[in-house]
Amino acid sequence: MADRITLRVTRYRPESDTEPTAQEYDIPLRKEWVVLDGLNHIKDHLDGTLSYRWSCRMGVCGSCGMIVNGEPKLTCATFLKEYAPGPIRIEPLSNFPIVRDLVVDIGDFMRKLPRVKPWLIRSEQERPAKEEHLQLPAEREEYEQFSMCINCMLCYSACPVYALDQDFLGPAAIALAQRYNLDSRDQGSAERMDVLSSADGIWACTFVGECSAVCPKDVDPAGAIQRYKFTAAMDALKTLLLPRGAR
Amino acid sequence: MEPFLWLLFSAGGVVSALLVPALLFLFGLALPLGWVTPDYTHLSAVLGHPATRVVLLGLCVLALFHWAHRFRYALYDGLQLKHLDRVINLLCYGGALAGSAAAGLLLLT
Amino acid sequence: MKVEYTPFHPRWHRPRVPVFWWLRRRSYLLFVLRELSSVFVAWFVVFLLLLVNAVAQGPEDYRRFVDWSATPGLLLLNVVALCFILLHAVTWLFTLSPHAMVVRLRGRRLPPAVIGVGDLVAWMLASALVIFLILG
Incomplete structure (x- = not known):
């Protein structure tokens, strides 16, 4: 050498x-x-x-x-x-x-991140808990992968959709939203849906897959986005087909 | 609207991944090159059967919407034409609708 | 482009994305080819409809259709189309769907590799069914 x-x-x-x-x-x-x-x-x-x-x-x-x-x-x-x-x-x-x-300057990401409300949301009506919200290991496994994100921005750097359209919410922000959506203690998935399921949210993603390929923490943002597309599509289908009360 | 277009795209992606390779290999290569020689009466019985017709119509409609969605994004990103989105949407989804109507006419009448 | 993008750095540098950005990385090129496979999916629909129509018209038309599809130009088109369709099938069944689908068995999430194997089995069965139906 x-x-x-x-x-x-x-x-x-x-x-x-x-x-x-x-x-x-x-x-x-x-x-x-x-x-x-x-x-x-x-x-x-x-x-x-x-x-x-x-x-x-x-x-x-x-x-x-x-x-x-x-x-x-x-x-x-x-x-x-x-x-x-x-x-x-x-x-x-x-x-x-x-x-x-x-x-x-990663200010763009810092401004997008709070829009997906990446924190535990509990119902407004609920009284403050007297003890911690318990969670089974299997429930933790559901979101653990997405909680590994360190906001290093390698995924944004690899994403051609973000390169072409700065309004795209981007891989890490969506993966972090999913981290809370899939948490059994969270009740805020409905609040996040409007931002996530918008034209600049998941629907702009074309699954190039490079975000997941470059992620140093194996977060798999591309997988998170595709999974959320399915969730959002099913939700839209339910809204269309079911009467209001049955949703 | 986007969720429904995506569902059509996905369903089209699945059926065309599962069925089109075999169909295209048979009809596009094996048949013209004489590797297989299906009996005409058998072929016309299979392709004329109402159940086949309905399945093929489903395949055609979903495959066309699969094309429309993917091609739209290929034009948006691959050629950076997102500012022409109205024209592109009309071309892609309009094309898929027209193609579906043509397929319906051909397969069901 | 929005100017307020970086309020504290009025002088920043931002390179433009070239039109042929997808030629710069192998993975981007593969992505664009994968997206172009949809054009050949649409071509297949046209080809299939022409075939079904020819078969319905009678043995004469069917003969003519087979002769037409044996011309070099059309054979070449279908070979290219088959390559793109295979790219679509492989990427869809073995990279996209294992990432996107959550399949649970007795409460546990199946690993992506298992979903890929499931897709392979489904693909083989569907192809076998198609071949069986057409060749009798």
Whole structure:
């Protein structure tokens, strides 16, 4: 194994650049280093002006997502040696506006997320519970997969529908809505339906499936969306066929 | 409206995945290439049977709506023509409706 | 494009999506081909209706239809159509439906692979039934 590798990193300085450019850095190639270690090496030893986001270094915080050689990746979980001899292209997540260098603005997602009410909703009439709402392991299994989402935005970055139409609610927001819809303690699925089952919600999805392919937590947002399409379609059918009282 | 169009699309996807490969292989390849030579009277009895006709009509209608829905989104996203959605919807679902009517006329009369 | 998209960053960069975006990734290309399979599903409907009509008209018309479908152009069209239909069937039965369907057996959710096997069995049975009915 060669002991050095080149990172070709996207730079964008809004105060002086009109277009992003690529800058090359030559860094040590160590077998235990992930891409994020390489970026930290650049920041600490080569070029302190490079901007990027990171925090936990262990695939939990979801802030170090970038495009590595064209693929959306968590840079803390992507080893440099996989890409030897390089060079490795490091770009900011696609489908989001670039703020600076490798930092993107995910404000669009942050504004969409509360619209699907990703929290436990209980009936208004109900009196506050005196004890916790109990749940069986089998009931927890129903939504557990969707609760693994760390909002890293790799799915939005991989989604061509979101790339073409920024109004699309997007994979993670819908998967997180399903996380609560499928929770036995939740009573809010009817409240979420209007937003989810709209033209900019599940119906815009064409099941490309890339969101699930790039997800580092195996959330399977594509599966969540297709399953919800079935739920929403059955609900619409019931509304059409059954008299009001029998629903 | 969208949920119902999606249900038609899905149902069409299922029936065309299950039935069309065998049918197209038989009638589009095996028959013209002479790999199979079904007896004409048998074929006309099977294809003329009212039950077959009803099943085939169902297959045709669902397959056409499957096409309409998928093709609509292919034009929306693949060619970035979403701003022409009115024309595209008319072409796709109108086409599927017209095709269904033609299939009904041909198969049931 | 909405300007209020990033209130705190008036100068951000957003690249345009190229028209042929689906040529840039294998998975995107496969997706577009999968969507195009629907055109051949529609062609199959036309072909089937022509066949049923020819058979109903009598042995002469049926003969003529078979001769027409043996012309190189039409054979080629049907070979291409069959390839696309197979792409549709495989993606639908083995990637889409195992993801989208929730099938429960004695209260437990079946894993996607089992649903895929179920789809395979259904596909084989349906094809066998079609072949049996037509060839007698």
